[in-house]
Structures are given as C-alpha cells and as structure tokens.
Amino acid sequence: MAITYVAIATTTVGAGGAASIDFTSIPATYTDLILKTSIRTNQSAPDDYFKITLNGSSSNFTTRVIDGNGSTAASYSYTTSPGSQIAGQANGNTSTASTFANSELYITNYAGSNNKSFSHDGVTENNATYALAELGAHLWSNVAAITSISIAPYYGTSFSQYSTATLYGIKNS
Amino acid sequence: MALTYDSLATTTLGSATASVTFSSISGSYTDLVLICNVGTTANGNDLFVRIGNGTVDSGSNYSATLLGGDGTSAASARQTNQSQQYLNYKTNTSSSISGNAIVHFNNYSNTTTNKTFLVRGNNANYGTDAFACLWRSTSAINIITITAGTSTFLSGSTFALYGIKAA
Numbered sequence: 001m002a003i004t005y006v007a008i009a010t011t012t013v014g015a016g017g018a019a020s021i022d023f024t025s026i027p028a029t030y031t032d033l034i035l036k037t038s039i040r041t042n043q044s045a046p047d048d049y050f051k052i053t054l055n056g057s058s059s060n061f062t063t064r065v066i067d068g069n070g071s072t073a074a075s076y077s078y079t080t081s082p083g084s085q086i087a088g089q090a091n092g093n094t095s096t097a098s099t100f101a102n103s104e105l106y107i108t109n110y111a112g113s114n115n116k117s118f119s120h121d122g123v124t125e126n127n128a129t130y131a132l133a134e135l136g137a138h139l140w141s142n143v144a145a146i147t148s149i150s151i152a153p154y155y156g157t158s159f160s161q162y163s164t165a166t167l168y169g170i171k172n173s
Numbered sequence: 174m175a176l177t178y179d180s181l182a183t184t185t186l187g188s189a190t191a192s193v194t195f196s197s198i199s200g201s202y203t204d205l206v207l208i209c210n211v212g213t214t215a216n217g218n219d220l221f222v223r224i225g226n227g228t229v230d231s232g233s234n235y236s237a238t239l240l241g242g243d244g245t246s247a248a249s250a251r252q253t254n255q256s257q258q259y260l261n262y263k264t265n266t267s268s269s270i271s272g273n274a275i276v277h278f279n280n281y282s283n284t285t286t287n288k289t290f291l292v293r294g295n296n297a298n299y300g301t302d303a304f305a306c307l308w309r310s311t312s313a314i315n316i317i318t319i320t321a322g323t324s325t326f327l328s329g330s331t332f333a334l335y336g337i338k339a340a
Contacts, residue, residue: 004335005178031183031333032208062297066242066263075263075300077244106275106293108210109331114270117210119295135242135303137264137295139271170208172183172333 002171006030010166017042017158021165022150028111030169035105035149037088037165043156045092047101047124047132050159051085053150054116060141061085067134086154089122089134093160096127100163111145176338181205183333189214192320193332194229200282200313202336207278209260209319211330212270218324220260220274220294226312231256234309237292243300257320258308260292263300266321270329272296281314288314 008030011021026033041048052061061084066075078084088103103122110116120136140146149167153159179202182195198205211220223229233254240249241263252259260274277291292304308314319332 002180003176004180031331064242064244064297064300066240066247066301066303068247073242073247073249075242075244075247106208106273108208108273109270112329112331114210114212114329117271117273117295117297119273119275119293119301121293135240135293135301137272137297137299137301139297141271170178170335172180172208172335 004171006169008167008169010164013159013161013163015161017160019158020150020152021159023167024148026147026149028145031109031172032170033107033110034168034170035165037103038100039090039163040100040160041090041092041153041156042158042160043092043153044094046095046126046128046130048090048092048156049086049154050088050090050151051082051154052087053085054140054146055144055148057142058085062139063136065134065136067132069130069132082154087136087138088120089124089132090153091124091126095124099125107146113143115143116140116146179336181334181336186326186328186330188328189325191325192318194316194318195334196316198315199336200315202282203280203339204337205278205281206335206337207276207317208333209274210270211266211272212268212327213266213321213324214268214327215324216268218266219322220266221257221320221322222260222276223257223318224308224314225316226314227316229316229318230310235306237304237306239302239304241300241302258306261294262302264294264296264302265299267296267298270327271298278314284311284313286311
C-alpha cells in the first residue's frame with residue numbers, strides 16, 4: 001500500500017535566526033500539502049504572525065480569519081498584501097521565554113489547475129493574560145501548481161533560533 | 174512499520190454533480206479524515222454531510238456548536254436536532270473551486286458511543302468556520318454523503334477520504 005502522509009522537508013532555524021524559511025522544488029506528486037510550524041520571531045511584542053509567499057508571489061491572496069485573545073473574539077478580512085499573506089502565528093520575543101507558536105496550514109490540490117485554497121489553525125502561547133488563537137481561510141487566486149513556499153515574519157525581521165517548519169505531502173492514491 | 178494514514182477513496186468530479194457518497198467504508202481504522210475542495214454552480218450555497226451505517230441517516234440526530242467569522246464579526250451558535258450537518262456557518266460555496274472543508278470523524282467505527290466529529294470550513298471569499306458535531310448514533314460509520322443543498326458541485330471538485338490507524 002502506498003504511503004499517504006510523507007515528510008517532504010523540514011527546517012530548524014539556527015543561531016542568529018533566519019529572515020525566512022523556504023521550501024523549493026516541491027514535487028507535484030502529492031494531492032495536498034500540510035505545513036506545520038513552531039515559530040518565534042524577534043518582534044518586540046507578545047505575538048507576531050508569519051506571512052506566506054507562493055511561487056515567489058506575494059499578490060492575489062485573500063484571507064479571512066477569526067481569532068480570540070483570551071478576552072474578545074473578532075474576525076478580519078484582508079484583500080491586499082501584506083495583510084492578505086498572513087498565514088500563521090508566531091510568538092514575539094516578549095512572550096514567555098522558550099515558547100513557540102504552533103500553526104498548521106492545509107493546502108488542498110496544490111498542484112491542480114484551480115485557484116489554491118488553504119486553511120490555517122494557529123495559536124500563540126504565553127504565561128500572561130494575552131495570547132492568540134486564530135483560524136484562517138485563504139485563497140491564492142493563481143492556477144499555477146505550487147512549487148515553492150516561503151514564510152517570513154510579518155512584523156519582525158527574523159525567525160528565532162529553534163523555530164521549525166515541516167512540509168508534508170498527502171497522497172490520495 | 175505500520176502505515177498510519179491511508180487513502181481510502183477519492184472522487185474528482187468530471188461533471189456537475191449533486192452529491193458525493195463514500196460507502197462500504199472499512200471499519201479497520203481509528204479515525205477518518207474527509208477533505209473536500211469544492212465549488213458549486215452558484216455562489217452562496219451551503220455544504221452538508223450525512224453519515225450512517227448502510228444508509229445515511231436523515232433523521233433529526235445531528236447537533237453542533239459553531240464558531241465562525243466572516244471578516245467583519247465573530248459569532249457562535251448551536252444547532253440541534255438537525256437532519257443533516259452543515260459544513261459551513263459563515264462560509265458559503267463559490268461558483269469557482271475556491272473553498273475547502275476538513276472533517277475529522279473520531280473513533281468512527283466503535284459501536285458503543287455516539288459519534289463526534291470536527292469540521293473546519295474555509296472559503297476566503299466568505300469566511301472561516303470551526304464546528305464540534307455530534308451524530309446521535311452508536312452505529313459504526315460506514316457511509317458518508319456530501320451535498321451542496323439545492324445546488325450542484327462543479328466539475329473538478331475533489332473529495333478524498335483517509336483512514337488513520339492507531340495501531
């Protein structure tokens with residue numbers, strides 16, 4: 001029986017940080033992609049986000065999110081970059097030390113000929129009254145197969161050491 | 174090494190179709206994951222799922238807690254005694270293939286407990302949703318049907334069912 005859930009690549013940020021995490025030459029042999037991240041940035045705040053670039057493109061993204069921060073829930077819509085590129089959560093460097101935000105992105109039919117829709121579920125964590133949980137719906141209005149994915153801090157300039165991202169391929173046959 | 178995540182069935186529509194059914198689902202897994210990437214022939218339709226054993230259940234046995242956002246406001250609601258389960262709340266379908274739904278059926282094949290399942294619905298043109306759902310039946314799930322209400326799914330819409338094995 002074919003193996004369905006395959007780790008394609010993983011990156012762990014080293015000392016000194018990294019401005020981005022990049023997955024290139026993604027094969028078209030899977031059906032869906034899952035990106036799982038554990039991210040902290042140098043942003044001087046409790047939390048940050050990361051933004052996504054697909055095939056080097058930062059345009060034609062549409063995003064709607066719902067989030068809660070421990071006291072209120074809200075929903076936002078983004079149709080222009082860079083806000084529309086927000087695709088996951090990051091802890092900032094004033095949050096509890098050694099704490100990283102988790103996110104999972106699910107990209108359906110990434111190699112197909114339709115526009116690409118994906119979702120994200122993300123959380124920051126912090127030993128304080130404020131932390132963020134967020135769900136997102138995303139559309140990249142581009143029919144090209146996704147061959148590269150890059151993520152970068154939204155407010156900050158660098159991912160912190162020990163941040164990780166792993167890309168998985170899901171094959172339905 | 175045991176394979177944990179198996180592809181059970183997949184459907185890619187070659188023409189506009191009203192519903193998609195996965196039947197005779199093996200009971201040899203622990204959990205099921207359903208992935209839908211869909212559009213419908215008109216904007217603004219709902220997505221539904223019915224599940225059952227042998228035949229899908231159209232009785233008033235579905236309930237759910239909903240959480241959704243449309244880009245402007247966040248909301249939560251309850252649905253009880255439904256004859257089918259919505260896969261959308263603030264999310265609707267589009268007339269292009271631009272939305273998806275991810276459904277996790279936990280412990281789907283046991284015959285002692287009612288079945289719970291989790292839904293994430295996404296369409297960036299409308300919103301994003303998360304549901305916790307209950308099907309009040311102790312029967313094992315071996316059939317799943319997805320519909321778009323009174324609309325039809327566009328050609329090219331895809332539906333995939335995966336099995337997760339605990340051991």
